[in-house]
Amino acid sequence: MLDNTPKGVNWLNIADEIQSLGFAYRCELEDRTQVLIRHFLKWNLHPEKICRGWYSAIRQWQREIQRMVKKSPSLKKLLEKKLPKLIRRAHRQDQVEMGLYQRPTKQFTLQQLLSENTLNPPWKQAGK
Numbered sequence: 001m002l003d004n005t006p007k008g009v010n011w012l013n014i015a016d017e018i019q020s021l022g023f024a025y026r027c028e029l030e031d032r033t034q035v036l037i038r039h040f041l042k043w044n045l046h047p048e049k050i051c052r053g054w055y056s057a058i059r060q061w062q063r064e065i066q067r068m069v070k071k072s073p074s075l076k077k078l079l080e081k082k083l084p085k086l087i088r089r090a091h092r093q094d095q096v097e098m099g100l101y102q103r104p105t106k107q108f109t110l111q112q113l114l115s116e117n118t119l120n121p122p123w124k125q126a127g128k
Contacts, residue, residue: 036065083113
């Protein structure tokens with residue numbers, strides 16, 4: 001098998017590149033999850049601003065995160081472990097942006113963040 005290995009290949013460089021790609025993918029997943037958390041926090045703080053466009057954007061973020069986790073299932077446990085930190089970080093961003101200085105009271109599980117049924121927009125309630 002080693003006889004077919006191209007000469008001059010720097011395997012350490014290749015290993016570093018693969019590791020960097022994994023790190024970048026994890027960072028992207030965390031960033032997307034943090035954006036989704038910010039949407040959830042704002043959704044709960046400003047129910048008067050709820051609209052279909054906002055709901056659609058949230059659903060898009062949910063689908064993208066679900067797709068990423070499906071491609072790399074091992075990242076689901078990592079995301080679950082980092083979720084409290086991501087919630088705190090998202091809340092700090094909201095503190096700066098919107099002047100919210102109370103501690104975060106709303107906590108979410110990963111399942112809640114990714115479920116279509118967690119948010120209950122007014123137009124879904126009207127269909128009851």
